[in-house]
Amino acid sequence: xxxxxxxxxxxxxxxxxxxxxxxxxxxxxxxxxxxxxxxxxxxxxxxxxxxxxxxxxxxxxxxxxxxxxxxxxxxxxxxxxxxxxxxxxxxxxxxxxxxxxxxxxxxxxxxxxxxxxxxxxxxxxxxxxxxxxxxxxxxxxxxxxxxxxxxxxxxxxxxxxxxxxxxxxxxxxxxxxxxxxxxxxxxxxxxxxxxxxxxxxxxxxxxxxxxxxxxxxxxxxxxxxxxxxxx
Amino acid sequence: xxxxxxxxxxxxxxxxxxxxxxxxxxxxxxxxxxxxxxxxxxxxxxxxxxxxxxxxxxxxxxxxxxxxxxxxxxxxxxxxxxxxxxxxxxxxxxxxxxxxxxxxxxxxxxxxxxxxxxxxxxxxxxxxxxxxxxxxxxxxxxxxxxxxxxxxxxxxxxxxxxxxxxxxxxxxxxxxxxxxxxxxxxxxxxxxxxxxxxxxxxxxxxxxxxxxxxxxxxxxxxxxxxxxxxxxxxxxxxxxxxxxxxxxxxxxxxxxxxxxxxxxxxxxxxxxxxxxxxxxxxxxxxxxxx
Numbered sequence: 001x002x003x004x005x006x007x008x009x010x011x012x013x014x015x016x017x018x019x020x021x022x023x024x025x026x027x028x029x030x031x032x033x034x035x036x037x038x039x040x041x042x043x044x045x046x047x048x049x050x051x052x053x054x055x056x057x058x059x060x061x062x063x064x065x066x067x068x069x070x071x072x073x074x075x076x077x078x079x080x081x082x083x084x085x086x087x088x089x090x091x092x093x094x095x096x097x098x099x100x101x102x103x104x105x106x107x108x109x110x111x112x113x114x115x116x117x118x119x120x121x122x123x124x125x126x127x128x129x130x131x132x133x134x135x136x137x138x139x140x141x142x143x144x145x146x147x148x149x150x151x152x153x154x155x156x157x158x159x160x161x162x163x164x165x166x167x168x169x170x171x172x173x174x175x176x177x178x179x180x181x182x183x184x185x186x187x188x189x190x191x192x193x194x195x196x197x198x199x200x201x202x203x204x205x206x207x208x209x210x211x212x213x214x215x216x217x218x219x220x221x222x223x224x225x226x227x228x229x230x231x
Numbered sequence: 232x233x234x235x236x237x238x239x240x241x242x243x244x245x246x247x248x249x250x251x252x253x254x255x256x257x258x259x260x261x262x263x264x265x266x267x268x269x270x271x272x273x274x275x276x277x278x279x280x281x282x283x284x285x286x287x288x289x290x291x292x293x294x295x296x297x298x299x300x301x302x303x304x305x306x307x308x309x310x311x312x313x314x315x316x317x318x319x320x321x322x323x324x325x326x327x328x329x330x331x332x333x334x335x336x337x338x339x340x341x342x343x344x345x346x347x348x349x350x351x352x353x354x355x356x357x358x359x360x361x362x363x364x365x366x367x368x369x370x371x372x373x374x375x376x377x378x379x380x381x382x383x384x385x386x387x388x389x390x391x392x393x394x395x396x397x398x399x400x401x402x403x404x405x406x407x408x409x410x411x412x413x414x415x416x417x418x419x420x421x422x423x424x425x426x427x428x429x430x431x432x433x434x435x436x437x438x439x440x441x442x443x444x445x446x447x448x449x450x451x452x453x454x455x456x457x458x459x460x461x462x463x464x465x466x467x468x469x470x471x472x473x474x475x476x477x478x479x480x481x482x483x484x485x486x487x488x489x490x491x492x493x494x495x496x497x498x499x500x501x502x503x504x505x506x507x508x509x510x511x512x513x514x515x516x517x518x519x520x521x
Contacts, residue, residue: 100245112272112273112290113275113286113287113289113290114272114273114275114289114290114293115286115289115337116289116293116338116340119340120340129272130270130272133271133272133273136241136273137241137244137245138244138245139244161286
């Protein structure tokens with residue numbers, strides 16, 4: 001068996017040798033760190049593990065999802081468990097999308113100086129500054145479209161010199177846009193009705209009482225979408 | 232790119248949509264269409280005067296880079312505030328290679344700004360590049376009977392370095408509106424401040440200043456005021472609504488100068504402000520009956 005190739009990294013300033021080619025999150029766990037917060041789906045979707053790092057001899061602070069980015073020789077790592085960013089309270093159905101409600105709920109967007117630091121911080125390569133600018137002029141559609149890949153990791157808001165809560169602004173815009181401008185999805189309406197009528201209650205109760213092995217088998221054999229069923 | 236590169240600014244997409252729609256209509260009709268930059272950001276709203284505060288010029292410079300990316304060297308604005316901010320930033324950054332370099336270093340994801348973009352206000356394009364003598368005589372009849380007080384406010388004419396006309400006695404808007412048949416009424420408060428963003432926390436002060444502008448215009452015999460700035464428009468409208476009942480103020484309408492041009496050039500009445508339509512109908516009836 002060939003010897004495992006190791007990479008030297010630094011976590012909170014202390015050097016560790018970890019196997020090459022593993023993710024930042026795996027490397028930190030390898031070094032003995034245990035994630036109670038700041039880890040979620042481990043697949044690059046939930047946004048819980050947004051993190052920063054530096055490479056040797058590079059002036060830039062880099063941004064990534066710890067579960068996605070591979071470690072490199074000389075990387076300096078730390079853990080950011082969470083980005084505190086208060087969210088405005090609103091009842092979607094009571095909002096008037098005609099007025100610039102984004103500006104009313106998140107007035108800090110008017111403080112944007114177009115420095116683009118948010119965009120540089122985004123691990124999803126979203127044009128964050130551009131959607132903040134669209135929010136400023138009340139263009140819900142543009143905010144919704146540009147921010148579609150946002151996973152709410154919050155790195156943008158952690159870096160912003162104007163203290164804008166980008167990802168909350170974008171989420172509000174997407175919600176507003178979907179209730180005011182997008183067509184109502186038929187399958188969702190049907191499914192909601194079925195749920196309320198208890199169509200799946202018996203099936204769900206059956207699953208609750210099944211043995212783990214049977215449940216696994218049922219899961220493996222499941223049909224995600226029946227042929228001809230509206231998606 | 233088929234038209235002149237154009238920067239709308241945030242207000243024109245929100246509270247001043249009629250300013251933009253009328254301007255686009257006019258320029259299309261005149262055969263010199265405006266073409267909105269595909270990607271743009273807020274102008275920065277106020278041009279920072281602090282010598283070491285380059286951060287607040289980033290917004291403007293990014294917009295200049297969008298123009299440069301198109302291979303163009305001019306950018307037209309409608310909002311007087313955007314005009315002022317962009318023009319002052321452009322002047323400063325165009326003239327100072329060291330500051331330009333510093334900004335370029337910071338904006339490492341953009342192409343370097345080379346310092347060659349000039350900011351124009353739509354009034355300059357209308358005055359310098361349109362041959363008004365070729366206008367159909369039908370056009371000049373529409374605005375007959377309209378006594379327009381052209382309100383410039385501050386940002387089109389101050390400071391002198393970015394003034395689009397004489398700082399004390401500008402006439403550029405008067406000339407353009409007279410070219411389409413309106414009667415321009417000079418009035419003493421044409422370049423007084425409306426109170427600008429003081430309206431946010433010193434509303435009384437702003438309303439009082441704007442009311443004095445309205446008073447000055449009506450006393451001079453105007454029945455309509457033309458503006459070139461969403462904030463001036465807002466403040467004058469607020470003053471009219473709140474203090475307009477005062478006896479010493481005659482009947483007066485407040486519109487964007489582009490709405491008057493659009494009316495003359497045949498924009499559908501449904502797209503124009505109701506007050507302007509009423510005024511136009513009144514005068515057409517008077518003319519017709521005479």
